[in-house]
Amino acid sequence: MQGIILGIESTAHTFSFGIVGTDGKLSPSKSSLFRPEEGGIHPREAADHHSDSTARLLDSVGKTEGFEWGDVIAIAFSQGPGLGPCLRVGASVARTLSSTLEVPLVGVNHCVAHIEVGRNQTGCEDPVLLYVSGGNTQVIARADGRYRVLGETLDIGIGNMLDKFARIHGIPFPGGPEIERLASNIKPSKEISLDEVSLPYGVHGMDLAFSGMLTSAIQKVSEGVPLDRMCWSLQEHSFSACVEVAERAMAHTGKNELLLGGGVACNDRIREMATIMCEERGATCHWPEKQYCIDNGTMIAELGRRMLECGIYTELMDSAINPALRTDNTAVVWD
Ligand code: ATP
Ligand code: FE2
Numbered sequence: 001m002q003g004i005i006l007g008i009e010s011t012a013h014t015f016s017f018g019i020v021g022t023d024g025k026l027s028p029s030k031s032s033l034f035r036p037e038e039g040g041i042h043p044r045e046a047a048d049h050h051s052d053s054t055a056r057l058l059d060s061v062g063k064t065e066g067f068e069w070g071d072v073i074a075i076a077f078s079q080g081p082g083l084g085p086c087l088r089v090g091a092s093v094a095r096t097l098s099s100t101l102e103v104p105l106v107g108v109n110h111c112v113a114h115i116e117v118g119r120n121q122t123g124c125e126d127p128v129l130l131y132v133s134g135g136n137t138q139v140i141a142r143a144d145g146r147y148r149v150l151g152e153t154l155d156i157g158i159g160n161m162l163d164k165f166a167r168i169h170g171i172p173f174p175g176g177p178e179i180e181r182l183a184s185n186i187k188p189s190k191e192i193s194l195d196e197v198s199l200p201y202g203v204h205g206m207d208l209a210f211s212g213m214l215t216s217a218i219q220k221v222s223e224g225v226p227l228d229r230m231c232w233s234l235q236e237h238s239f240s241a242c243v244e245v246a247e248r249a250m251a252h253t254g255k256n257e258l259l260l261g262g263g264v265a266c267n268d269r270i271r272e273m274a275t276i277m278c279e280e281r282g283a284t285c286h287w288p289e290k291q292y293c294i295d296n297g298t299m300i301a302e303l304g305r306r307m308l309e310c311g312i313y314t315e316l317m318d319s320a321i322n323p324a325l326r327t328d329n330t331a332v333v334w335d
Contacts, residue, residue, distance in 0.1 A: 003073035005308065006061070006097065007301025010090025011082025011110045012135065013041055013173070015050040017061045018298025020305050022073070024120055029296040030060045035173055040164075047085035054093055072101055074313065076304025079107035080325030082135075087321040095319060104313040106304040110295075111136060111327040112147055114261040116306055117299035122286035124257040130246040130274065131327075133262030133295075134159035134174070137208055137242065138327060139249045146328045150252070151206030151245045158238050159264045161210040165217055165234060169227055179231045180267050186232035196225055197233035203241045206248060213237050239270040243277050250283060260287040263294045306334040 002022050009016040009029075018029030034049040036042065061067065077094035080087060091107075098105040115129050129140040129147070137153040156164075159176055166175020186192070199216045202209035217230050246258055258278050264270060265287050278285035292299060307313070310333045 001073055003071045004067075005074045005076055005106075005301045005305045006072050007108075007113075007297040007299065007304055008075065008077040008090045008094050009110070009295050009297045009300050010050050010086050011078050011080070011295065012086055013046055014295040015053050015057065015086075015090070016295060016297035017057050018296055018301050019061070019064070019067065020298060020301040022305065024302070024305065026117070026120060026292070026298050026302060027064070028291055029298045030057050030064070031296060032057060040167070041083075041173070043083040043085045046083065047089050050086055050089040054089075069101065072097075072103055074104045074106055074304055074308055075101070076106040076108050076300045076307075078110045078113070078300055079314075079319070080110065080322035082110060082323055084321065084323045087323060091319060091321050095316065099316075104308070105316065105319055106307050106312065107314040107319055108300055108303040108307065109325055109327065109330040110300070111138070112330050112332070113299040113303040115140065115147060115259070116303045117292045117296075118259045118261045118286065118288045120302050121288040121292055122259065124259055124284070124286045126255055127257035127259035127286065128246055128249045128253060128255050129259045129261055130242055130265070131262045132158050132242055132260070132264035132270065134163060136262060137210070139206065139242075139245050140327055141249060141253045141255060142332060143253070145332055146330070147332060149327050150249045151208065153208045153210060154204065155209050155211040156214070158208075158210055158242065159262070161214045161238065162234070162264070165214055165231075168218055169221065174263065176264055176267065179235065180269065182228040183232040183235045183269065185228045192229060196220070197229055199233060199237045201237055201241060203244055206245055208241050208245060210238060235267070235269050239267070239273050242270065243273045246274065247277050247281070250281065256281075256283040258283060258285045260285070261293060265293040266290045310334050
């Protein structure tokens with residue numbers, strides 16, 4: 001059937017609607033980002049933000065050039081993982097649109113959506129995915145009909161680590177882009193002693209850990225190391241750890257494509273490190289446009305499209321959210 005799939009993303013701080021054609025053509029999402037006035041993200045406050053943004057975002061989707069509500073053939077929504085109150089808002093809007101428009105619902109796995117939008121945009125076929133976002137840090141590869149998690153963070157996600165370091169130093173959420181900007185002031189030189197900036201390095205076999213390097217980085221700034229130097233060092237340590245595990249995953253699986261995804265994949269330094277690693281082993285490195293690295297409704301629509309093509313959709317009775325859904329819970333039956 002020809003038409004468009006509307007995707008709804010609401011797992012955490014971002015409420016977003018995006019569309020994809022049945023031919024796989026992606027369109028930019030209409031999004032609203034919840035920015036707490038102080039502290040971290042409170043799930044209830046983020047959910048209120050999502051509810052309050054619904055009418056405005058839907059209006060904006062409706063005004064997109066060439067968009068007709070009558071062309072929508074399915075509503076895809078993030079069923080998990082994520083913050084319960086936020087997921088519930090997205091699921092409720094999805095159910096309402098599905099019954100109003102009389103089109104099927106497709107509940108999708110947010111983590112798998114990050115992978116599929118990357119495959120759509122870059123054309124890579126069977127990559128190892130380095131999924132680096134706020135809440136998740138995983139190295140993933142497809143095997144036996146699932147995206148298998150080969151390695152992951154044992155404590156906090158890399159993005160949450162960067163955001164927390166930023167917040168403690170007065171930089172508002174999301175902190176990653178400002179850390180990248182500050183780090184870019186630093187040119188490694190003899191003036192920076194390794195003792196001054198070295199941090200604990202958290203690779204444990206195929207797994208990662210970031211809380212030790214976070215604590216140590218905060219401590220060093222409090223002892224007088226300039227903030228921009230520590231931003232640089234935090235990036236070098238945390239990105240190296242991720243790229244090391246990604247390389248090991250490529251060696252073990254024999255795959256020769258690396259795909260970056262998740263908000264931290266917007267960072268030029270992690271892209272550069274990953275590219276160097278891939279070049280050194282004769283592999284290729286890919287990432288989607290920034291607008292599709294961060295959370296967005298279009299990626300949810302894209303995974304919904306792949307699932308619908310295989311005849312998979314979600315009955316109303318089965319549309320409950322699952323905050324603890326894992327990447328490998330979802331059977332992958334599409335190419
Ligand atoms: P998930 O639910 O998949 O964990 P998420 O809710 O964290 O996703 P994303 O939009 O995928 O949302 O990622 C947001 C994270 O990306 C934030 O932690 C933010 O600081 C980080 N980020 C965004 N841009 C950059 C950048 N240029 N450098 C480093 N980190 C970045
Ligand atoms: Fe995400």
